[in-house]
Amino acid sequence: MSNLIILCPLLIHLLFSILLMFAWRSLKWQKSLTIIGNSFALVASIWVFIFIYENGTQTVQSGNWEAPFGITFVADMLAATLVLLTCISGFAVAIFSVVSVIKARLKFGYFSVFHFLLMGLTGAFLTGDIFNLYVWFEIIIISSFVLISLGGERNQLEGAVKYFTLNILASMIFLTALGVLYGLTGTLNMADLSQKIVLLENQALVEICAVLFLVGFGIKSAVFPLYFWLPASYHTPPSAVSAIFAGLLTKVGVYALIRVFTLIFVGDLFLETLLISIAILSIFSGGIGALIQNNIRKVFSYLIICHIGFMIGGLGLFTSVAIAGTIFYLIHDIIVKTNLFLISGLIYRLRSTSSLKKLGGLYSEYPKISLLLAIPLFSLVGIPPLSGFWPKISLLLAGFERENYWFVGAVIFGSLITLVIIAKVWSEAFWKNPQPVKKWKNFVDFCELKHIQKAQLIFPIAFLSVVSLYIGFGAEHIQQLSERIAMELMDNQQYIDAVFKTRANAR
Amino acid sequence: MKTIILRTASDFLLPVLLLFSLFILLRGHYLPGGGFIGGLVAAIAFVLDAFANGLKNAKSLLKIHPGFLMPVGLSLAFLSAISPLFFDLPIMTGLWASEPIPVIGNLGSALIFDTGVYLVVIGAALTIIFTISETA
Numbered sequence: 001m002s003n004l005i006i007l008c009p010l011l012i013h014l015l016f017s018i019l020l021m022f023a024w025r026s027l028k029w030q031k032s033l034t035i036i037g038n039s040f041a042l043v044a045s046i047w048v049f050i051f052i053y054e055n056g057t058q059t060v061q062s063g064n065w066e067a068p069f070g071i072t073f074v075a076d077m078l079a080a081t082l083v084l085l086t087c088i089s090g091f092a093v094a095i096f097s098v099v100s101v102i103k104a105r106l107k108f109g110y111f112s113v114f115h116f117l118l119m120g121l122t123g124a125f126l127t128g129d130i131f132n133l134y135v136w137f138e139i140i141i142i143s144s145f146v147l148i149s150l151g152g153e154r155n156q157l158e159g160a161v162k163y164f165t166l167n168i169l170a171s172m173i174f175l176t177a178l179g180v181l182y183g184l185t186g187t188l189n190m191a192d193l194s195q196k197i198v199l200l201e202n203q204a205l206v207e208i209c210a211v212l213f214l215v216g217f218g219i220k221s222a223v224f225p226l227y228f229w230l231p232a233s234y235h236t237p238p239s240a241v242s243a244i245f246a247g248l249l250t251k252v253g254v255y256a257l258i259r260v261f262t263l264i265f266v267g268d269l270f271l272e273t274l275l276i277s278i279a280i281l282s283i284f285s286g287g288i289g290a291l292i293q294n295n296i297r298k299v300f301s302y303l304i305i306c307h308i309g310f311m312i313g314g315l316g317l318f319t320s321v322a323i324a325g326t327i328f329y330l331i332h333d334i335i336v337k338t339n340l341f342l343i344s345g346l347i348y349r350l351r352s353t354s355s356l357k358k359l360g361g362l363y364s365e366y367p368k369i370s371l372l373l374a375i376p377l378f379s380l381v382g383i384p385p386l387s388g389f390w391p392k393i394s395l396l397l398a399g400f401e402r403e404n405y406w407f408v409g410a411v412i413f414g415s416l417i418t419l420v421i422i423a424k425v426w427s428e429a430f431w432k433n434p435q436p437v438k439k440w441k442n443f444v445d446f447c448e449l450k451h452i453q454k455a456q457l458i459f460p461i462a463f464l465s466v467v468s469l470y471i472g473f474g475a476e477h478i479q480q481l482s483e484r485i486a487m488e489l490m491d492n493q494q495y496i497d498a499v500f501k502t503r504a505n506a507r
Numbered sequence: 508m509k510t511i512i513l514r515t516a517s518d519f520l521l522p523v524l525l526l527f528s529l530f531i532l533l534r535g536h537y538l539p540g541g542g543f544i545g546g547l548v549a550a551i552a553f554v555l556d557a558f559a560n561g562l563k564n565a566k567s568l569l570k571i572h573p574g575f576l577m578p579v580g581l582s583l584a585f586l587s588a589i590s591p592l593f594f595d596l597p598i599m600t601g602l603w604a605s606e607p608i609p610v611i612g613n614l615g616s617a618l619i620f621d622t623g624v625y626l627v628v629i630g631a632a633l634t635i636i637f638t639i640s641e642t643a
Binding site for chain 2: 015022060063064
């Protein structure tokens, strides 16, 4: 049964979080174990990705229960890609946190919970059962609560409370929607739901259910009216934690939206209009919010909201070109957003402040690091040929095709405002003369770190920048991949067949 | 709360509760019960002892730090979940022994999984309660 390998990354993360709990007392062991574990997971996810790329969608019926009854794990191209991206980000962030997160936090099982978080993410991407998706969401948010509140500083707890409240609310709405859906159809398997939901008479209730899903996932992915928890909480935990949050937690909401609205609730005109309006408003409010912020991590937090709009809008347009754009943007965004928060952590380490007003002079003092940091920053803006540029072509093309000029305008506005913001960040943080900063008592300056520690801070950023560069310069490959994923998503029969085919074979 | 009645009662209740928790654990597959509830009952046994005879006594009864039970339980569950992979079956498939054992009944990998859950629940519940009562 070669298709069992699709669960490898998930199992590796689980195994290593258990091993890390055994190594509770020794931080040194934990640090090495987490790097080994993440490397294994990375290799496994590359393997899975290649396997899926060559053999198409694979499924595992866990517990050997047949498809609509048991929990099915489905690795289609989208899931495999996202698992790969999760493992890439996880690998980078794990190395970064070895140095950047302080001992008091690491001591309370930081790495173990970190692996649980990654396990939850891979599980959410791989599952083909919507209730199981809820369970993975719970694993994700419980571990993220731990990570966001570890350390227990005052403003951190304040952020954690906001994060906690809204995410629990989102989970409850999601669960309610699930209940309604199960009551309507009597099944939870997504492929089965996709077949049964079109046969229902009561389509009005289906639509209400879809809106409930939209609200639930919308809170998680921080779209327009529901995003306030994000900028209130993402700047409080250590930057390694916010990097993994920024890169993956909101994207898991976007993933869920993509999955649900391409597989279960398909072709609803009202929903498409709703998605596009939400997207446009997210781009505007996120962009303008980022413009007035002064803390570098808050700027990046608002940019997350702004760019979520691009993806939701692409989903709303619902043509294969638009979906391809969305997928490409998703791939680009996970890597770049993770990197941005790592950068904010590095800048904090260099200067001991995150305030744009006080930062400055980084370019003259650290020219090589600055050049490295320029890559992700300008990839984010999408200066051709860097990675942010290519998906926008698809999105704009789809916008013109559907003659939705509002969305076209919003994408252009979003790109422009991102450019303005990054230019502002660049000139304030890298060029301007710095202001004196009062340093914390036991703050370790970057220059005082050992060589290996410096390398551990720089390597993850360089690694992610190389991935970003590949996405930019190898855009042809990524575009082909995105188009293939978009085709798979638009033609969901192939997904359904993959889920139920194994049943025919097993008999 | 060091009353003589509670102390005497807890001396008798502790073994009874532990036995009862094992009973619930073993009963769990087809009847109400299982690792989670069994684990909670076992945790209650130790919490009761901590109330009656003090935290120190409960800790010395347990010998190891309760937090250590969590990884042990998780690894048991993990092993039982992946064991079907060695028989070319999908993950988490229940493996069953061919012959039932007297008193206990038919043994399967589900029991190992449930035992894992049992240990994790004891570990987690006791860690939380002991930490709270230490700081309180």
